[in-house]
Amino acid sequence: MQAPFHPNFSASTVRGMGRKRARSAAKNVFAAGFAPCLPVGMRETFMRRAIELARIHMHNKDGGPFGAVIVQDGEIIAEGWNEVASTNDPTAHAEVMAIRRACRRIGSFELRGAELYTSCEPCPMCLAAAYWARVGTIYCASTREDAAAHQFDDDLIYREIALPIPERTIPMVMEVLRPEAQAVFDEWDRMPDKVPY
Ligand SMILES: [Zn+2]
Numbered sequence: 001m002q003a004p005f006h007p008n009f010s011a012s013t014v015r016g017m018g019r020k021r022a023r024s025a026a027k028n029v030f031a032a033g034f035a036p037c038l039p040v041g042m043r044e045t046f047m048r049r050a051i052e053l054a055r056i057h058m059h060n061k062d063g064g065p066f067g068a069v070i071v072q073d074g075e076i077i078a079e080g081w082n083e084v085a086s087t088n089d090p091t092a093h094a095e096v097m098a099i100r101r102a103c104r105r106i107g108s109f110e111l112r113g114a115e116l117y118t119s120c121e122p123c124p125m126c127l128a129a130a131y132w133a134r135v136g137t138i139y140c141a142s143t144r145e146d147a148a149a150h151q152f153d154d155d156l157i158y159r160e161i162a163l164p165i166p167e168r169t170i171p172m173v174m175e176v177l178r179p180e181a182q183a184v185f186d187e188w189d190r191m192p193d194k195v196p197y
Contacts, residue, residue: 046071046117047141049079053094054119057081064152068094068118070102070111070135077114078102094118095126099133109197110134120147123154124161 046069053067063082070078080098084090095118103109111133116122120142122130130138148155160168188194 042074043117043139046076046115047119047139049076050094050117050119051141053079053081057083060086062086063092065150066094066118066120068098068116070098071115071117072102072106072111072113077105091125093123093126095122096129099129099135103133112136115139120144120152121154123147123152124157 050067050069053069054065055067057063057067058065063084063086066082068080069076070080078098078101080094080096080101082094083092083097095116098116099111102111102114113136114133115137116130116135117139118126118141121140121144122138123144127138144154144158160170165172165174
């Protein structure tokens with residue numbers, strides 16, 4: 001367990017005094033009544049939890065090594081981890097699971113102002129989910145290149161999205177029964193009691 005971050009103890013200060021001394025000095029500062037954590041240190045605390053979830057649930061064989069937490073007003077309101085293998089759900093990524101739990105918990109389909117901490121840069125699906133949820137900020141530990149180096153497809157999907165539709169791996173056949181589908185949009189427009197989002 002590392003000492004929590006404190007503004008009085010910058011990285012260089014900690015290096016200078018040695019970890020052990022810095023830790024006990026930090027403890028004294030907290031005992032003296034300083035706020036126990038400030039933003040940068042809190043980020044590390046939340047990210048450490050996301051990484052911990054990745055490790056725990058990977059060893060539980062729930063899925064791949066990915067964890068995420070949703071934070072609102074300085075508090076974790078939901079946690080998620082990859083459950084693809086254990087639930088046979090290819091969309092059960094850590095970020096999606098955390099977003100679902102957070103939304104259920106607060107009773108809203110929006111997480112405005114919330115922070116998403118994820119042990120790895122989100123794949124396009126999870127990034128899109130964060131946009132749909134109107135998450136405020138996303139913090140990442142590993143990058144998509146790190147994931148690709150361990151055979152996770154995130155980077156491939158990012159590259160696919162950037163391609164024109166005809167050049168993508170999965171063929172997409174456009175405009176099948178387009179007018180019939182458009183009619184549903186028209187009905188939506190006319191619905192007086194719809195819930196827009
Ligand atoms: Zn994902």
